Amino acid sequence: MLLVPLASNAPEGRAVEISELATAELVLAAAAGSRAAWDELVERFTPLVFSITARYRLSYADAADVSQTVWLQLVQHLPQLREPKALPGWIATTVGHECVRVLRARHRVTTVDPQTDGRLQEDSRDGAWPESDEELLRQERHAALLAGFAELSQRQRELLLLLLADPPVSYIEISDRTGIPVGAIGPTRARALERLRRSPALAALLGTDLIES
Amino acid sequence: MQPEMRTDEGLLAALKEALASGEHPQRDLAVANAQDAFSFQRLDEELAQLVYDSLLDADSATRRAGEDPRVMVFENDTISIEIEIVGDTIVGQVVPPGEVMITVEVPEQEPFHVRADELGCFSVTASSLGALRRGPLRFQIERNQHKTFTQWTYLPPAP
Numbered sequence: 001m002l003l004v005p006l007a008s009n010a011p012e013g014r015a016v017e018i019s020e021l022a023t024a025e026l027v028l029a030a031a032a033g034s035r036a037a038w039d040e041l042v043e044r045f046t047p048l049v050f051s052i053t054a055r056y057r058l059s060y061a062d063a064a065d066v067s068q069t070v071w072l073q074l075v076q077h078l079p080q081l082r083e084p085k086a087l088p089g090w091i092a093t094t095v096g097h098e099c100v101r102v103l104r105a106r107h108r109v110t111t112v113d114p115q116t117d118g119r120l121q122e123d124s125r126d127g128a129w130p131e132s133d134e135e136l137l138r139q140e141r142h143a144a145l146l147a148g149f150a151e152l153s154q155r156q157r158e159l160l161l162l163l164l165a166d167p168p169v170s171y172i173e174i175s176d177r178t179g180i181p182v183g184a185i186g187p188t189r190a191r192a193l194e195r196l197r198r199s200p201a202l203a204a205l206l207g208t209d210l211i212e213s
Numbered sequence: 214m215q216p217e218m219r220t221d222e223g224l225l226a227a228l229k230e231a232l233a234s235g236e237h238p239q240r241d242l243a244v245a246n247a248q249d250a251f252s253f254q255r256l257d258e259e260l261a262q263l264v265y266d267s268l269l270d271a272d273s274a275t276r277r278a279g280e281d282p283r284v285m286v287f288e289n290d291t292i293s294i295e296i297e298i299v300g301d302t303i304v305g306q307v308v309p310p311g312e313v314m315i316t317v318e319v320p321e322q323e324p325f326h327v328r329a330d331e332l333g334c335f336s337v338t339a340s341s342l343g344a345l346r347r348g349p350l351r352f353q354i355e356r357n358q359h360k361t362f363t364q365w366t367y368l369p370p371a372p
Contacts, residue, residue, distance in 0.1 A: 035251050042247040047235030050243075054234055064243050065367055069349040071247035072320070072365035075254045098367060101268045105283065105368075138230075145231035164229045193221050196228070206218060 019154030027084035041087075042071060044150035044157075048088065049095050051142050056099035066098040088147035088201060141205065148199030155180075156192035163189060250320070259361040261287035261294060261354070266366075287352070287363040294354060294363060307333040307354055316353040318362075324353075 018036050021029070023044070029037035049070060053063035073094060081090065149157060155178065162174045175182045196202060217223035237243060265286040282299040293308045307313050310333030317325040317337060329335040352363045 030251075033254070038251040039248045042244055046237075046240060046244050046247065047232060049235070050237040050240070051231065051235035060238055063237060064239060064246075065349070067243050068246050068250065068320070069365055069367040071250045072253060072349050072351075075250050076258075076260055076362070076364060078254070097269060101266065101367060104268045141227065142231040142234045145228050146235055149228065149232070160225070160228065161232075164225065164232065190221060193224050197218070197224060202218075
């Protein structure tokens with residue numbers, strides 16, 4: 001169990017379990033030097049990073065390099081991140097920039113014959129493939145869901161991952177692995193999903209939806 | 214049209230798809246590397262932000278000149294460092310000039326040191342760079358025992 005004494009708003013001397021902290025609190029703790037808080041941030045936001053590199057069709061090797069560059073930038077940037085809640089947005093923007101860099105650098109060093117190579121037309125858009133509205137909405141939804149998922153406690157994330165496992169995991173096994181009594185899995189699941197729905201990123205998305213319909 | 218995410222089943226299905234979009238075959242390795250990146254935190258360090266990168270410059274992108282060098286400029290209130298990558302050579306200039314030691318830093322590798330001349334210019338070639346061509350790197354500028362670090366950047370390898 002990872003514990004960190006919180007300098008900011010926790011009562012003096014009280015230790016809080018890292019995995020229960022909100023993103024904004026993790027950012028503050030990591031900026032103050034907590035490696036455990038940093039590890040938790042990386043764990044929570046890695047799916048968001050790779051979801052965006054996949055959007056730019058980066059190879060797995062390039063995606064891994066972009067990920068590392070972005071995390072190194074974040075280590076430096078933590079003290080300047082004035083609005084810790086804005087981390088998901090910062091990550092999305094920074095990953096996007098790094099992806100564009102990789103794609104443009106590739107185009108520079110690849111020699112193509114414009115007469116015969118159809119890639120030129122595509123390349124000249126610098127990685128911005130023509131996306132259908134549907135695809136853009138899907139990407140936006142993925143980013144919001146992953147940012148929201150990162151706001152759940154470790155216990156809630158673990159439960160949802162087990163519930164989504166393929167092949168399915170039985171409630172008895174889920175109970176064994178998480179320590180949640182079988183009878184409490186349903187209510188815990190409902191609470192986790194409600195928290196996900198109320199996370200800022202997803203609430204914004206669902207709110208837009210409401211206005212449209 | 215968004216899928217129905219107000220029902221628990223719908224939300225779970227949407228979440229499953231989102232999580233699948235963020236998978237990576239070497240996820241655990243990437244997470245471990247990113248967690249180790251924390252050791253590069255230096256709270257007292259002076260940071261020079263990337264203020265220009267030709268790869269993100271819309272004008273140069275539309276020109277699409279295959280042999281254009283990549284140019285990056287890092288800056289803070291006291292120092293500016295311009296980096297130009299031409300073929301296998303990194304050429305740089307620090308402003309204001311003076312007795313400056315440049316260190317090219319790459320995670321997991323021995324740092325590479327080069328001294329700037331009286332105009333603040335320095336260059337590093339492929340033979341000395343070696344593996345620097347891949348992965349994140351940053352420049353450290355040391356003057357009178359005062360260190361400035363640039364933001365981390367990434368040099369995509371030649372295909």
